Amino acid sequence: AAETNKPHVAVLSSPGMGHIIPLLELAKCLVIDHGIHVSFLNITTEASTAQIQLLHSPTLPLGLDVVDIPAVDISALVSDDTPIVARLSINVEESLKPLKSILIALGKPQALFIDLFCTQAFDVCKELSIPTFTFSTPSTSFLAFCLYLPTLDREVECEFIDLPEPVQVPGCSPVRTEDLLDQVRNRKIDEYKWFLFHISRLPMSDGILLNSWEDFEPTSHEAIRKHPFYKQIPTPPVFPVGPLIKHDKPELDNECLAWLDKQPLNSVLFVALGSGGTLSAAQLTELAWGLELSQQRFLLVARKPTDASASATFFNVGEDINVNDPKAYLPDGFLKRTKEVGLVVPTWAQQVSVLQHPSTGAFLSHCGWNSTLESMTHGVPMIAWPLYAEQRMNATMLVEEVGVAVKPVGIPGKGVVDREEIERVVRLVLEGEEGNVMRRKAREQKMSAVKALEFGGSSHELLSSVIKEWKIEKEISV
Ligand code: UDP
Secondary structure (H helix, E strand, C coil): CCHCCCCEEEEEEEECHHHHHHHHHHHHHHEEEEECCCEEEEEEECCCCHHHHHHCCCCCCCCEEEEEEECCCCCCCCCCCCCCHHHHHHHHHHHHHHHHHHHHHHHCCCCCEECCCCCCHHHHHHCCCCCEEEEEEEHHHHHHHHHHHHHHHHHCCCHHHHHHCCECCCCCCCHHHHHHHHHHHCCCCCCHHHHHHHHHHHHEEEEEECCCCCCCCHHHHHHHHHHHHHHCCCCCCCCCCCCCEEEEECCCHHHHHHHHHHCCCEEEEEECCCCCCCCHHHHHHHHHHHHHHCCCCEEEEEEECCCCCCCCCCCCCCCCCCCCCCHHCCCCCHHHHHCCCCCEECCCCCCCCHHHHHCCCEEECCCCCCHHHHHCCCCCCCECCCCCCCCCHHHHHHHHHCCCCCCCCCCCHHHHHCCCHHHHHHHHHHHHHHHHHHHHHHHHHHHHHHHHHHCCHHHHHHHHHHHHHHCCCCCCCC
């Protein structure tokens, strides 16, 4: 059929690789598996090299057009220490001022899919009668927490972190106060206000898609569907359509993959902290020592340490690839002493290719949701090292409910996890019987993910049902 006969939808992502990656995967899935023409609206920022490569990759399927929304200058509205959600919300708010004319110029797409932090789009779409779906890119338990937050906000006077008991999210596992996400730890600041603003608008969605699958988080899915609390909000229909993860374009001359080819099966610990994760200098030193003491193989994605913020690199990842010299900040002689067992690469690795390599035996991760899904999809057990956003909630779930991860003592917490503790968990996951059990469970999740995504599987069917219900279907050509 001609491109014009295809149904046409738009997908809009807020800035940051952690959002762009899953929204782009949703877009690809709509194009490839469901024959839809997608305009991917990209809010331009001081984009990283990795982001530009991703959105302008020659491997994007035909029928997926990237439409750049011009960059805006928000320098007068933010400062260097404006936290993530406030910064990206301000960016989105300013960037979306021309949204109405963009959607009209695109010929009014049949639907718009947005992430959690683009909710300003609801008003414009309502005006244009375009159904709008939120693709909630974190976990389902996180969505349940978000749906409960406006109630919690009304009912609780104090800071949530000062509550004497864990937060009882209806029908779900209680959330310990120390696991609460950064955005709700101080109710007086703009970060919280922006977060609550977006979350409170979630019920305006015509449906909420989730990057998870039913069998991975059965309790939370069941709760959102059946618990009276969510019914009375009312909660829009919820569709777990994941795990949608990116697939790296295989690079023939990739240093990491060539190195992994030479290592034994399941022997390497992959260490990467997402697109934004950064450690303090003291913590990076302990981590390096812990790796060295463990005498296990490792592949470390190194970032220049900073004491400023655990998400310091979120907005400019990849930028400093040429000036990032790990020798300058790893312990003296570390690279030399570990050269037989370790590989250190600056800033960014092809994470999915690494996780799918048979030599990769475990993943030390900040537990960002994409990283979590990528690890599960490839059956790799984890060392949970949550840093920011909702990662502490993810880590607890992976350790306590799914049983695929170990968390070093001292995380989450203040101060530094020492080298002996790091040595212990690295050995445990790569050498110990506990590691084998976690690997087995991770492989079960891998199988379960495959089943959900295949034709007839829960995730595939649910995405099809969104498309059918909203008649985002091919026009019958005569
Ligand atoms: N990523 C990557 N190479 C790296 C670090 C990260 O390819 O060296 C990718 C990773 O595969 C994932 C995304 O960046 O798809 C990070 O998303 P996540 O939700 O895990 O964390 P965030 O960056 O949002 O904190």
